[in-house]
Amino acid sequence: MTARIANVTFHAEDPAALARFWCAAMGYPEWTSWEPDEVAALKEAGMDDDQLAERAEAWDQNPAHQRFYFTRYHHERRQRNRMHIDITPFEDRRASREELEAERDRLVALGASVEKTLDGSWGPFEEFAIMMRDPEGNEFCLQ
Structure with a gap:
């Protein structure tokens, strides 16, 4: 089990x-x-x-x-979330920056807000994620 x-x-x-x-x-x-x-x-x-x-x-x-x-x-709430969820618009592939930006805009229209955008690398790997909050302030990342 x-x-x-x-x-x-x-x-x-x-x-x-x-x-x-x-x-x-x-x-x-x-x-x-x-x-x-x-x-x-x-x-x-x-x-x-x-x-x-x-x-x-x-x-x-x-x-x-x-x-x-x-x-x-x-x-x-006395502190920031100690963990968060990561979401992505696709089940079968990695989203492009343009697709993530379009999804960000859709989520903002639903009531989410953007905290910041992470645009960098982790060693040889590109790291692009959009840190967001739902309408009550719970943190999540769009990647």
Whole structure:
């Protein structure tokens, strides 16, 4: 047995809004709510609409694709993220600078912001990445 990543979890002020951003960023169906049978089970367990709104997800139900999970966080962030995710617009090849810049513009239109661009090398290898933040300030890189 080996471990695998079950979710990438974000603490969020507005879980549904952040889920909608990441759904659009990743090409997943837009988040609207939990499935009706899940809502029924949760309500039967005593949860109300406010409690249901404290969590959301971005996923296309494909087990080969990463699931993003959002949970309301009621505390102030005190430091920068200690880890971040890297995303790319293609599954099967490395994106060109022009393609990354086009993807950057698409993500900015969805509500992301650009932190800075890394343009250099690591030994003999080109290193080009765009450091970004989602609408709640979570760091990620586009490469």
